[in-house]
Amino acid sequence: MKKVGVRLAVALVLLFVARVVSAQEASRSSSWTKSTTSGEGQPRGYVQYQNYCSMCHGEGPGKPGTLALQAKYKGAEPALLDKRTDLTSQLVKTFVRNGVSIMPFFRKTEISDADLDAIAAYLTRNNKQ
Numbered sequence: 001m002k003k004v005g006v007r008l009a010v011a012l013v014l015l016f017v018a019r020v021v022s023a024q025e026a027s028r029s030s031s032w033t034k035s036t037t038s039g040e041g042q043p044r045g046y047v048q049y050q051n052y053c054s055m056c057h058g059e060g061p062g063k064p065g066t067l068a069l070q071a072k073y074k075g076a077e078p079a080l081l082d083k084r085t086d087l088t089s090q091l092v093k094t095f096v097r098n099g100v101s102i103m104p105f106f107r108k109t110e111i112s113d114a115d116l117d118a119i120a121a122y123l124t125r126n127n128k129q
């Protein structure tokens with residue numbers, strides 16, 4: 001009788017763990033999450049940009065940042081942030097720390113100064129000067 005109780009307890013714990021894991025899997029595969037692009041061998045700014053910005057500023061349908069910038073510049077500047085050559089590091093940091101329209105601001109506990117430096121460097125890498 002005692003053995004059955006232990007087995008039941010173990011089974012319940014396993015069931016609970018399986019549910020938590022599958023809930024995590026489900027939330028990870030939602031469309032409003034971080035990019036799954038592999039960052040291996042890529043610079044830190046690229047990886048952080050994929051993590052924090054590309055769900056809105058990336059390529060493809062329904063990206064609110066890309067759509068908003070397409071409407072704003074009407075082709076005068078690329079709608080994709082990582083194709084721009086006119087952004088300054090200061091401007092990128094101001095938008096990221098303050099937000100604009102539906103873009104949220106990001107705290108230093110979300111994107112550290114060092115990561116933001118890397119993102120700004122990535123987005124200004126093609127600037128002429």
Ligand code: HEC
Pocket residue numbers: 049052053054055056057064065066068069072081087091092095096100101102103104106111119
């Ligand atoms: C929730 C979606 C969302 C996320 C996440 C997001 N943005 Fe934005 N971002 C927007 C939208 C929308 C705009 C355009 C707002 C407007 O002017 O109408 C914008 C505008 C900007 C602009 C101003 C560009 C211009 O020329 O006006 C910069 C710079 C920018 N975002 C950088 C970033 C960076 C860097 C990240 C990641 C750290 C990021 N954004 C994350 C939605 C987002």
